[in-house]
Amino acid sequence: MGKPIVAIVGRPNVGKSTLFNKIAGRRIAIVQDTPGVTRDRIYAEAEWLRYNFTIIDTGGIEPESNDIILSQMRRQANIAIETADVIVFIVDGKEGLTAADREVAQMLRKSKKPVVLVVNKIDSLKDENNAYEFYNLGIGDPVTISASQGLGLGDMLDMVVENFKDHEFEEEEEEYIKIAMVGRPNVGKSSLINKLLGEERLIVSDIPGTTRDSIDSYIENDLGKFILIDTAGLRRKSKVKEEIERYSVIRTLAAIEKADVCVLMVDAQEGVSDQDEKIIGYAHELNKAIMVLVNKWDLIEKDDKTLDKFKKEISSKLTFMSYAPFLFISAKTGQRTHKVLEIAKECYDNYSKRIATGILNDVISKAVLMKEPPVVGLNRLKIYYVTQTGTKPPTFVFFVNDPQTLHFSYERYLENQLRSSFDFKGTGIKMEFRERKK
Numbered sequence: 001m002g003k004p005i006v007a008i009v010g011r012p013n014v015g016k017s018t019l020f021n022k023i024a025g026r027r028i029a030i031v032q033d034t035p036g037v038t039r040d041r042i043y044a045e046a047e048w049l050r051y052n053f054t055i056i057d058t059g060g061i062e063p064e065s066n067d068i069i070l071s072q073m074r075r076q077a078n079i080a081i082e083t084a085d086v087i088v089f090i091v092d093g094k095e096g097l098t099a100a101d102r103e104v105a106q107m108l109r110k111s112k113k114p115v116v117l118v119v120n121k122i123d124s125l126k127d128e129n130n131a132y133e134f135y136n137l138g139i140g141d142p143v144t145i146s147a148s149q150g151l152g153l154g155d156m157l158d159m160v161v162e163n164f165k166d167h168e169f170e171e172e173e174e175e176y177i178k179i180a181m182v183g184r185p186n187v188g189k190s191s192l193i194n195k196l197l198g199e200e201r202l203i204v205s206d207i208p209g210t211t212r213d214s215i216d217s218y219i220e221n222d223l224g225k226f227i228l229i230d231t232a233g234l235r236r237k238s239k240v241k242e243e244i245e246r247y248s249v250i251r252t253l254a255a256i257e258k259a260d261v262c263v264l265m266v267d268a269q270e271g272v273s274d275q276d277e278k279i280i281g282y283a284h285e286l287n288k289a290i291m292v293l294v295n296k297w298d299l300i301e302k303d304d305k306t307l308d309k310f311k312k313e314i315s316s317k318l319t320f321m322s323y324a325p326f327l328f329i330s331a332k333t334g335q336r337t338h339k340v341l342e343i344a345k346e347c348y349d350n351y352s353k354r355i356a357t358g359i360l361n362d363v364i365s366k367a368v369l370m371k372e373p374p375v376v377g378l379n380r381l382k383i384y385y386v387t388q389t390g391t392k393p394p395t396f397v398f399f400v401n402d403p404q405t406l407h408f409s410y411e412r413y414l415e416n417q418l419r420s421s422f423d424f425k426g427t428g429i430k431m432e433f434r435e436r437k438k
Helices: 016-024 068-083 099-111 125-139 152-164 191-196 243-260 274-283 306-317 335-352 357-370 408-421
Strands: 005-009 040-047 051-057 086-092 115-120 177-182 215-221 223-230 261-267 289-295 327-328 384-391 395-400 430-435
Touching: 005 016, 016 040, 016 051, 016 086, 016 115, 068 099, 086 099, 086 125, 086 152, 086 177, 086 408, 099 125, 115 125, 115 152, 177 191, 177 243, 177 274, 177 335, 191 223, 191 261, 191 335, 223 261, 223 327, 223 357, 223 395, 243 274, 261 274, 261 335, 274 289, 289 335, 306 327, 306 395, 357 384
Parallel strands: 005 051, 005 086, 086 115, 177 223, 177 261, 261 289, 289 327, 395 430
Antiparallel strands: 040 051, 215 223, 384 395
16 A cells, blocks of 8 residues: 545635645645635645655535535545545634534545544634534544644644554655646646546536646556646736636646646647747746647547648747647547657656767767857857766756857757757757866
C-alpha cells in the first residue's frame, strides 16, 4: 500500500480549506468566505510525528441540493471518502449542529471508515461548551480546534495518526512525470483527464470556470507514472473580476512552473487566442516540454486539406515554439486520446535527455565549419567548447571569446543544429554563452 490518505469532509464553509492549508503547511486550497469555493478534491502531502500521509480537501457536501455544481461536489466528496483511510469530519462550532451535519454523519457511518469529528471555530475557552451538542451525531468524541488560529491541531492530528497503526503503509518515492493541462476555460481539460483516468475524477460541466484550483491526479500505465494537473482556465485580465479568479491565475502559473510537460488545449472551433499564446508563452520562457492538443475535433467539418490548414493556422500563432508536437483529439468521444500520454512521454524523454560531451562538440564544430558566426562590431564569435550542464530542460553552456559578439540569428542557428542532430522535439532547450577566461 501507499501512504495513508486522510479526507477532510463537511458541509460548505465550515473551514475545511483553512484546516487543509494549516496541515499542509502552505496555501494550497483557495480560502474564501464564499460557500462552494473548493469544488474538486485537492491533494497535498503532510507529516505528523513519524507518519507521512496524503490529505484531500473536498468540496462541501450539500446532501439535499439539486444544484448541478453542488450535486457534483457531493459526488466528488463521496469518491474522496471511498479513497480515504481516515476521514476528518469538520463541523462549525459557532453555527452549531445542523440537519446537513446529521446527513453528512449518516453518509460517513455507511462508509465504515475511521472518523475523527472536529469542531472548528472554537477560538477561545468560553466556546468549548459549543462542542457538546455534536455528541448527538454518534460518531465519537469531538475534538475542538480553531483552524484559522492553529489551535488544537496537534490533538486532532494525534487522533488522526492513531488510526494509522492498524495499517502497514510503505513509503513511495516514485518518479512521476508531471503534466499540466492549460488553456482557456471550457476547452475540455477536465474531460480529457477523466477520459485518461477512466473515472470521474474532476467536475465536468458546460459552465466556464468550473475548475478554480489546480488539481493533481495520479495515473500509472505501461508508459510510466504520471501526475495530471488540471488547471483553471485563464481568461483575459479584463474578465478576471472575482478575487477567486485571481487566485486561479496564480495557481495556473504555479502549475506550469512545477510541471515537466505543459499541454496547451485549444478549442478546434475557436482556434488559438491571444490568451493561449500568453499561457503557453510562459511555459516556453521556462523551457518546459510542450505539446499542443486541439480538442473538439469531432465537431469540425473536414476534407483532405482541413488538418494541414489547422496546423498552419496554429503554427502561425505559435511561431516561437515550432518544436511542439500537435495532436487533434476529441475528449468527449475519446478520438486519439490514447496517444496523449504517449506523446507527452516522448516530450518528457527529450526534456530529460543528456548528450555526451564529445559528440556534442563534434556537432557544434561541424556547425561552425558550415556557417561561420557573423562579425559583430569588429569581432567575430569564437566557440572554444560546449558542455551540457543539466536536464529538465537540457541546458548547454558555450565557452566563447566574447558573449557580446553573439548575434541572435546565430544563436537560433546553433539551437536548430542541436535540435536536428539530437531530436529535442517537444522540449525547450536552454543555451548559455560564457566568456572563457585566459
